[in-house]
Amino acid sequence: MLSRRGLLAGLALGLGGAVPGVPAWARVGASDLPTQFLIGYGSLIDADSRAGTAGARLEAVPMRVAADFGWRRVWNLVAGSGFTALGLEAGRTDAAAETINGVLFPVDAPTLAKFDRREAGYDRVLVPNALIQSLSWMRLPEAGRVWIYVPKPGARTSVPDAGHPIVQSYVDLVLSGALAYGEPFAREVVETTFGWDSFWLNDRPFARRPWSANPSAGTIDRLLATTPPAEAAFARRLLSEDYAARYLIPARTLEPARP
Template identity: 50%
Template sequence: MISRRRALLGLASFGLAAAPSLASGPAAARDFWGEAMPGQPTDFLFGYGTLISEPSRTATSGRRVSAVPARISSRFGLIRGFVARGHGGVGFTALGLRPPRAGEAASSINGVIFPVAGADEMAAFDRRESGYDRVELDPALVEPVGWQGLPRGGRVWIYQPRARRDAGEGSDVADADYPLVQSYVDVVLQGALAEGPAFARELIETSFDWSPFWLNDRPIPRRPWAETEDAGAIDRLLATVEPAASQFRNRLYPELYAARHLMAAQPAVPR
């Protein structure tokens, strides 16, 4: 029989080490707590309008971009409202951010945070939001609204409408030529409804500058469910949740909108 000593000597001759015995104690542990895996995103966007919608984000990024529902504190000091006019001949008014006006107080703003994969993708979002400036957001002003956590590192950016030098107070709210358009509102609220009815209700309650200049431009406006799956849920929210509800009755089909707002604005033709 080969003794234990001779067996160990034989292993040593082949350059092999015997496994430590249980009596020698456990191997030293490695603690990776707090270390980030390589390749993690370093830039994030906070979307508070159409960027809440996953299909809308994907159309820009070219890849599926998951997001975390979140909320900006009222300490941010701005209000979400319909104050961003389309550029390049696009005649509608979109959501943007503005300071509170006299008698108003800043409110919280719900939306989503999502990662941006590199400079090229960020440039694509910047081109999409060409009428806005991308500014850095203090992460201390942001809280999650679901069970998912927020990113622990990196920078968070948000888009604010680019200030016009000739713009006075209230000059960028909707008017006859730059109305609210239902197709835009649908994208925003479809994204919000994906986070739940309470999230969508909060979005309406914390969005301001709803306007009587409101065009129902859905592809099939008299049968909206045929093209817009959530049309019924969206309309119920808009009709019952303030401040949208006060203006919802002014939403008009294209021909009625033209008769009320556009034709009425034409100068009278002398007879």
């Protein structure tokens, strides 16, 4: 009996190699299948962000890692440019491991090296294939090594603070990428991300008219405003000038100017 992979490959060959919605790596023969895959659970969910590192479009499949993997997604990695990015932390008694939805995409050795350089603050950790579930009609690869990035033990990890806030431009990048796989997928990203904090800077280029730069801004804000655990912190998100006034300008009484 022809396997599903064989059927897809046969269809691809019969259509000149193009089956709409089927990644290229699912269309090729068994001998040509990739052997290395990455999971993106933050900015790597976004196709343009992946392409910017790889130098080419990398087709991906939406997926979910089971809670048995032992980690959960959280705001915890201090980026060199001065904000708090998404990372993973090991589950513990007071903060149980969770499912992690994201995307899976293939990489060859040179491309994998590019992503390792990009994610210099993270270690690349193997994920057991049995713990990965496709969120698409497409099956995941049955062979190959699947990797995910976890903050290095020596990396600077912390909850967001005044000098290293959650920034809306990064949130927008993650959720714009997630919305490409549907609003329920994007909502799951919000629901399974922990550490949302009141140190949240609305740094959009046109923060008072966000739709002018990002057509998805309204959908993103609605998701954040109505989805725990983000909703409480979202209510305290501040524009740049308000954030500076509250957290960055020292609180002191100015002496009145002398006549």
